[in-house]
Amino acid sequence: MKNIFTVDVEDWYHILEVESTPDVQNWQNMETRVEQNFNALLDMFDENGVKVTCFILAWVAERFPHIIKEAHARGHEVASHGYSHQLVYTQSAESFYNDIKKAKDILEDLTGEPVDSYRCPGFSITEETPWGFEKIVEAGYKYDSSVFPANRGHGGLSDSEIAPHIIETPAGNLFEYPITIADLFGKRVCFFGGGYLRLFPYSLIRSMSKKVNRSGRPVIYYIHPREIDPHHPRLEMSKIRTFKSYVNLETTMTKLERIIHDFEVVPLKHWHKEYFEKVVTV
């Protein structure tokens, strides 16, 4: 079974639920690292001959249009991470729709192709936002990877189906690709992105990836460009968040290369066309 590799393309100061995260009005004044880090990832993907899905924050795309065009030219799927990186459950249905529609338009103007896949900021579609999936369909997306099917600090839909599945909404169907979790002593744990990907040894990530594949599911790996950059500036936050946000940045690139070496990965859209019918649960 092939797996899915995704990058959430945003900068080091886009960490959510931290008081020191700057407001969108101040982003233009911040030191930027996204271009160099994203380029390093694109080069690593080329060296290993793989294509991935890039969920791009459209604010970043407006500022660095050339890197989005470059990702597209190199054969990666250009997907949407919205425009202003606001948690979904802090927005109205209307402002959420406007944000993700604006992002889609910006990204499609840059690539000249439809942008079909979306991932919300911070996995913040929750039970408080029952309109979330409907708005994603209304904005014109077909595939979504916004569900975190486990408990987490913020966001998450802990009772969600864990395999790719169809969500029926009043606006039409949406193909949902939840973030991959595996069972660890009866608990749903994500070994495949964020702090746990950086914290756990590669041997554990590999064995958990194999376990997920044996159960008939793809692994959806996710990474941010800042996570391969040990020298990026730090946001002020609690000790526990500091640990989660910045642990093992220096070893992450090597870990990603090992994943890509040991597991065949493709963009979400490609995976869908090849496999979805075989694993769908309605």
Ligand SMILES: [Zn+2]
């Ligand atoms: Zn994000």
